[in-house]
Amino acid sequence: MVNRSDLVVIGISVGLALGLLLALLLFFVIKWYNGRSHLRRCANEQNIPTLPVHKAKRAVVLTPDDSSNTASSQPPENAASPTQHQPWWNNNHTKDLTVSASGIPKYHYKDIQKATQNFTTILGQGSFGPVYKAVMPNGGLAAAKVHASNSSQGDREFQTEVSLLGRLHHRNLVNLVGYCVDKSHRMLIYEFMSNGSLENLLYGSGGEETTQVLRWEERLQIALDISHGIEYLHEGAVPPVIHRDLKSANILLDHSMRAKVADFGLSKEMVFDRMNSGLKGTHGYMDPTYISTNKYTLKSDIYSFGVIILELITAIHPQQNLMEYINLASMSPDGIDEIVDQKLEGNANIEEVRLLAKIANRCVHKTPRKRPSIGEVTQFILKIKQGRSRGGRRQDTMSSSFGGVMDGEDMSRVISRIKDQHVELGLLAGVKEEDHQERNGTTTTL
Numbered sequence: 001m002v003n004r005s006d007l008v009v010i011g012i013s014v015g016l017a018l019g020l021l022l023a024l025l026l027f028f029v030i031k032w033y034n035g036r037s038h039l040r041r042c043a044n045e046q047n048i049p050t051l052p053v054h055k056a057k058r059a060v061v062l063t064p065d066d067s068s069n070t071a072s073s074q075p076p077e078n079a080a081s082p083t084q085h086q087p088w089w090n091n092n093h094t095k096d097l098t099v100s101a102s103g104i105p106k107y108h109y110k111d112i113q114k115a116t117q118n119f120t121t122i123l124g125q126g127s128f129g130p131v132y133k134a135v136m137p138n139g140g141l142a143a144a145k146v147h148a149s150n151s152s153q154g155d156r157e158f159q160t161e162v163s164l165l166g167r168l169h170h171r172n173l174v175n176l177v178g179y180c181v182d183k184s185h186r187m188l189i190y191e192f193m194s195n196g197s198l199e200n201l202l203y204g205s206g207g208e209e210t211t212q213v214l215r216w217e218e219r220l221q222i223a224l225d226i227s228h229g230i231e232y233l234h235e236g237a238v239p240p241v242i243h244r245d246l247k248s249a250n251i252l253l254d255h256s257m258r259a260k261v262a263d264f265g266l267s268k269e270m271v272f273d274r275m276n277s278g279l280k281g282t283h284g285y286m287d288p289t290y291i292s293t294n295k296y297t298l299k300s301d302i303y304s305f306g307v308i309i310l311e312l313i314t315a316i317h318p319q320q321n322l323m324e325y326i327n328l329a330s331m332s333p334d335g336i337d338e339i340v341d342q343k344l345e346g347n348a349n350i351e352e353v354r355l356l357a358k359i360a361n362r363c364v365h366k367t368p369r370k371r372p373s374i375g376e377v378t379q380f381i382l383k384i385k386q387g388r389s390r391g392g393r394r395q396d397t398m399s400s401s402f403g404g405v406m407d408g409e410d411m412s413r414v415i416s417r418i419k420d421q422h423v424e425l426g427l428l429a430g431v432k433e434e435d436h437q438e439r440n441g442t443t444t445t446l
């Protein structure tokens with residue numbers, strides 16, 4: 001017979017055992033839950049952009065190798081994508097890497113020093129410092145842009161800029177893949193573009209003529225690539241990004257001649273006219289409305305893009321009176337035929353050339369609101385390309401008829417007329433430039 005006090009003892013023991021079991025269960029549940037929420041937080045930290053951009057249609061993953069990068073950077077045409085960054089430096093180095101809030105890897109000065117063979121591999125000189133080719137330990141290539149140490153930009157501003165740049169990713173933008181802030185050294189590391197700038201391809205570099213001739217279909221594709229890049233900045237990024245310095249020197253080409261827009265999203269202090277006019281941008285590409293009102297809009301970028309398209313067609317540099325030629329050409333219905341790049345003779349389809357010139361002329365319309373949006377420009381160029389692929393073989397025959405329009409005597413007459421005009425226009429531009437400088441109180445000459 002179990003007495004009453006035994007029952008109490010048994011009851012208390014069972015109660016205690018149950019309580020202990022419950023406490024243990026609670027402990028494990030809490031532990032499991034904490035573990036899960038930590039994982040979720042880590043995942044979110046990598047993915048949440050502080051500058052929101054439109055959702056990715058297709059992720060572009062940058063790799064150290066320019067060639068493999070391009071594999072993911074080709075069609076489909078419209079994909080705009082915030083990128084998931086992978087630290088693409090040699091694995092031995094990644095342990096030392098810090099990743100900024102935007103996911104952009106931060107490098108030590110000594111790493112960049114090594115990758116650029118102690119800064120001896122110069123690619124060119126920009127307005128805010130030299131650019132070096134960097135060869136990574138795993139063979140991957142990059143371009144390291146060194147900021148002049150006299151920059152007035154503070155560390156925090158630089159970091160903010162990196163974060164902003166790090167949010168902008170598109171296959172038609174030269175993407176930022178790393179940065180360095182080490183004592184007074186500041187560098188931005190970009191993907192390497194092995195075919196250099198459009199400016200060099202059209203006009204040669206350092207006074208040397210280029211040997212590489214851009215074919216018409218390449219030029220058409222370049223125009224479309226640029227249009228996609230700007231479309232992402234204007235209509236894909238939130239808030240929209242105005243480039244402010246679109247020019248052929250800021251269009252870079254990868255190993256398969258696909259074009260990407262460079263130098264986007266840079267702070268305004270870095271974008272200035274070399275003519276010292278006090279205006280931001282580059283002489284020859286600047287929207288006249290901006291010059292007169294000092295107000296820069298999306299339509300000012302459209303103007304500069306129009307100038308680049310006209311360069312693709314004529315291979316006349318904007319600082320060599322391109323717009324004067326265009327104005328002369330616009331006096332006759334097919335005036336553009338007379339100033340098409342001679343190197344395109346027998347290779348271009350004149351109908352396509354005229355169509356592309358038509359959209360370029362709309363872009364450089366003096367009234368900003370009459371200029372098309374970037375979306376319209378893209379659609380227009382796409383239509384020209386689609387017409388080309390539908391035309392198939394017919395296009396080839398048409399291209400030889402262009403040779404017929406511009407060959408022999410006709411061609412030399414036109415060229416000599418243009419040369420005469422060049423001299424006259426050069427004089428005219430000289431006078432204009434003096435006026436411009438007098439207005440701005442500068443003494444710089446062309």
Ligand SMILES: Nc1ncnc2c1ncn2[C@@H]1O[C@H](COP(=O)(O)OP(=O)(O)OP(=O)(O)O)[C@@H](O)[C@H]1O
Binds near residue numbers: 124128191
């Ligand atoms: N990512 C890159 N890959 C390969 N070459 C590059 C890259 N970025 C720049 N370069 C080259 O480095 C040179 C200087 O470029 P940078 O962008 O600094 O100046 P810029 O655009 O020519 O002039 P500015 O600074 O006045 O805009 C150019 O000749 C360009 O071709």
